[in-house]
């Protein structure tokens with residue numbers, strides 16, 4: 001087996017696992033978490049991918065978000081990758097939490113030295129799903145969501161891979177990273193000072209020209225979120241850009257008083273997983289109840 005089991009804990013009659021593996025795409029050893037619901041003991045179930053935000057590992061969401069109970073209820077698996085290559089020892093990689101380690105932005109870097117390892121887009125859309133589908137009791141039916149940098153990662157994965165995901169939602173996503181303050185610095189570092197290259201990984205720039213299957217996107221945003229107040233997220237820009245595309249519908253919910261953290265995410269996790277379960281179970285392959 002290409003996967004090494006790092007931990008396994010019984011959880012809501014299913015199993016919360018962490019695996020490590022050698023990634024060909026990233027050229028390093030990576031960890032990811034997977035929650036396997038009770039039904040996965042006897043049949044294949046569909047998969048929901050969760051992409052985390054800046055500074056996270058695979059641990060943040062599995063310990064703080066309360067998603068396992070809801071995935072068990074619907075009998076869907078939850079796969080949670082890490083947020084950047086690990087242990088590759090590039091110069092400057094750990095200088096700031098906004099770039100490098102823990103800040104891979106789910107893109108394929110073109111600039112040296114990042115281009116050798118920082119190919120998180122290919123990792124989360126190709127290598128990891130292929131591995132998970134080969135080694136674990138899951139079907140090829142998948143959906144995706146995430147938070148902040150990872151909420152944006154989910155949006156670009158769905159927009160750039162039409163038809164690959166049954167549904168996409170996001171918590172407080174960084175929506176317009178080619179122009180917003182924190183993210184644009186990172187995108188420049190990975191992609192060079194090249195507007196077109198940055199826009200190719202910017203959900204607000206991509207959403208107008210998406211021409212895949214109809215996508216209904218839920219975005220939840222707290223009004224007391226420091227990143228939102230600092231204009232690092234700009235969900236309204238995404239909503240405006242999406243309005244021109246008949247294949248996209250966006251619901252942006254603003255929640256009074258919620259901040260950017262996992263208390264916010266856990267408060268609305270059930271709404272997101274319910275949406276994904278409905279989309280994933282449409283073909284009956286994961287139907288639990």
Ligand SMILES: N[C@@H](CCC(=O)N[C@@H](CSC=O)C(=O)NCC(=O)O)C(=O)O
Pocket residue numbers: 052053054055056060064097147148149150260261262
């Ligand atoms: N100032 C913090 C910033 C890190 C942070 O807030 N990270 C968020 C995601 S932000 C956008 O991608 C997060 O999810 N943190 C992990 C958590 O468990 O809350 C710092 O210096 O660390």
